[in-house]
Amino acid sequence: MRPIVQFKEVHYRYRSERAALSNVSFDIIANRRTAIVGANGAGKSTAVFHLNGLFQPSSGEVWFRGEPVTKRNRERMVDHVGIVFQDPDDQIISLTVYEDIAFGLVQRGIAREEVDLRTQHYLALLGITELANRHPGELSLGQKKLVAIAGVLALETELVVFDEPMAFLDPHGKKEIQRIMEMLSEMGRTVIVTTHDMQLVAEWAEDVIVMREGACAGVMSPGELFANRSLVAQTKLELPPIAELASALWDGEPRLMPIRMEELKRWLEQKLAANKLAPLFTEPFCISEHNSSLPLRARS
Numbered sequence: 001m002r003p004i005v006q007f008k009e010v011h012y013r014y015r016s017e018r019a020a021l022s023n024v025s026f027d028i029i030a031n032r033r034t035a036i037v038g039a040n041g042a043g044k045s046t047a048v049f050h051l052n053g054l055f056q057p058s059s060g061e062v063w064f065r066g067e068p069v070t071k072r073n074r075e076r077m078v079d080h081v082g083i084v085f086q087d088p089d090d091q092i093i094s095l096t097v098y099e100d101i102a103f104g105l106v107q108r109g110i111a112r113e114e115v116d117l118r119t120q121h122y123l124a125l126l127g128i129t130e131l132a133n134r135h136p137g138e139l140s141l142g143q144k145k146l147v148a149i150a151g152v153l154a155l156e157t158e159l160v161v162f163d164e165p166m167a168f169l170d171p172h173g174k175k176e177i178q179r180i181m182e183m184l185s186e187m188g189r190t191v192i193v194t195t196h197d198m199q200l201v202a203e204w205a206e207d208v209i210v211m212r213e214g215a216c217a218g219v220m221s222p223g224e225l226f227a228n229r230s231l232v233a234q235t236k237l238e239l240p241p242i243a244e245l246a247s248a249l250w251d252g253e254p255r256l257m258p259i260r261m262e263e264l265k266r267w268l269e270q271k272l273a274a275n276k277l278a279p280l281f282t283e284p285f286c287i288s289e290h291n292s293s294l295p296l297r298a299r300s
Helices: 044-051 074-079 097-107 112-125 141-153 171-186 198-204 222-227 229-234 241-249 261-273
Strands: 003-013 019-029 033-037 059-064 081-084 159-163 190-195 207-212 215-220
Touching: 003 044, 019 044, 019 059, 019 190, 019 207, 033 044, 033 198, 044 059, 044 081, 044 159, 044 190, 044 207, 074 081, 081 141, 097 112, 097 141, 112 141, 141 159, 141 171, 159 171, 171 190, 171 198, 190 198, 198 222, 198 241, 207 222, 215 222, 215 229, 222 229, 222 241, 241 261
Parallel strands: 019 215, 033 190, 033 207, 081 159, 159 190
Antiparallel strands: 003 019, 003 059, 207 215
16 A cells, blocks of 8 residues: 655644644555544644645655655645635635635636536535525535535545534534545545544544644554554543443454444344353343444443
């Protein structure tokens, strides 16, 4: 597996402040779903803004496809890396939805016919064609997020970054954003998400980069992260409910612990069939296709 991005001992300091990134090294593998996690202020967004050349390391290097990102070539990084900001109001600048999605394409000098083709395509792909002539200020937060995403997708960059994409969304909005991220992965894009939403990490991510106080605390699978209760506590994260339950019952290799509903369901059914879970519970229970709830009461 080849890395598309490499951080090599990257340091970054905002003016007159402590280091925002300190000796950060990690690889992001092409065509994999990567989550960058950590508490607020851990350095997630700062790392992301190095990906498209917006920030330049104080020391160390960021490499893209085997070449260092330098002052000379970093302006070209916007052609390779698209970033969807946490707050769509920081990204939407035009008077209509159509114009906003088309804006980046126009700035790159793309022919008008191609601009229209791509804009119409991504309006339809995200299901917001009916919003094309609306003023962004009239839209809901969820609709604004879709507009901001469409504007980034229209640039057709090979790497797409979502900075805290689930912030302030209701459950339906979160499912829609996750559907879009999965669709992009299926299209062959490399997708990166910064988040402290561990449910998203459990359901979506293949690789996890753990940030803590501006340093990289490790790169691992979601299962390996959730099995490391000490690291979860140190980084001020919380296990999602399924992983919380699994960690109380799991008796196997930590990194193989089930972290998704279907995984836990299969494991519990196997244990129940072998009658190996009975000592843990005070009352019988079952899991069926029609009842995914887990009315478990473990003995203290």
